[in-house]
Amino acid sequence: MPKITFSYFPLRGARGEAIRFALHVAGADWENADMTWDQYQAKKASEKDLAWHNGMPVMIVDGKAYTQSLAQLRFAGKLSKLYPEDPVAAMAVDEAMDVCQDILTKCPQDPDAGVKKTKREEYAAGKMKSMMDLLAQRVGESGSAFMVGGDLTIADLVVYFLVKMIREGQFEHVPANYVDAWPQLAGLEKAVPEHPLVKAYYEKFPVSA
Numbered sequence: 001m002p003k004i005t006f007s008y009f010p011l012r013g014a015r016g017e018a019i020r021f022a023l024h025v026a027g028a029d030w031e032n033a034d035m036t037w038d039q040y041q042a043k044k045a046s047e048k049d050l051a052w053h054n055g056m057p058v059m060i061v062d063g064k065a066y067t068q069s070l071a072q073l074r075f076a077g078k079l080s081k082l083y084p085e086d087p088v089a090a091m092a093v094d095e096a097m098d099v100c101q102d103i104l105t106k107c108p109q110d111p112d113a114g115v116k117k118t119k120r121e122e123y124a125a126g127k128m129k130s131m132m133d134l135l136a137q138r139v140g141e142s143g144s145a146f147m148v149g150g151d152l153t154i155a156d157l158v159v160y161f162l163v164k165m166i167r168e169g170q171f172e173h174v175p176a177n178y179v180d181a182w183p184q185l186a187g188l189e190k191a192v193p194e195h196p197l198v199k200a201y202y203e204k205f206p207v208s209a
Contacts, residue, residue: 004030008057012207013164015069016057018157021201022076070097077154084153092148096138096155099131100162107171120173132182135159139184145191152195160192
């Protein structure tokens with residue numbers, strides 16, 4: 001198994017957490033090398049490798065740096081067997097993760113607080129809702145509480161952390177109970193932390209209050 005160093009900001013429950021989890025489940029030879037914002041800026045200024053100039057997280061595999069969190073998560077998912085070998089199931093996992101990425105990246109921004117509020121409310125009632133509808137549909141089609149098939153995949157981790165972001169108010173002007181409109185997603189939200197692998201991870205790496 002390759003030697004891996006994973007660098008992200010010291011945040012729990014963000015995009016880095018799914019990658020850390022998958023590496024842990026894989027039993028990989030890996031080091032968690034969190035950085036503060038200032039440390040990252042200093043590293044970026046001193047590095048010629050452009051992977052460090054493309055934002056965090058950065059994963060070093062056998063001495064080579066790689067960027068893009070979803071690419072890193074797929075890699076870690078393959079090591080941990082949390083990414084399906086079946087091509088159709090793998091596409092379903094990719095679809096769910098890419099939909100979550102779209103929900104994040106298409107969320108409106110505006111320097112005017114009033115305009116931002118209006119845009120966010122319209123987004124939550126329109127495009128975001130349609131993407132959440134699709135995620136909920138996929139859970140329903142799986143015949144389980146998970147996105148694809150009957151067990152945990154990296155897609156469930158990505159959806160779970162998206163739901164947590166909404167619950168914790170990180171989507172400004174999107175209500176914390178927004179997800180309650182989709183019982184399938186609320187069910188996934190309950191099922192993921194109860195999965196034996198997830199429970200074991202948080203017992204070893206508890207989130208401080």
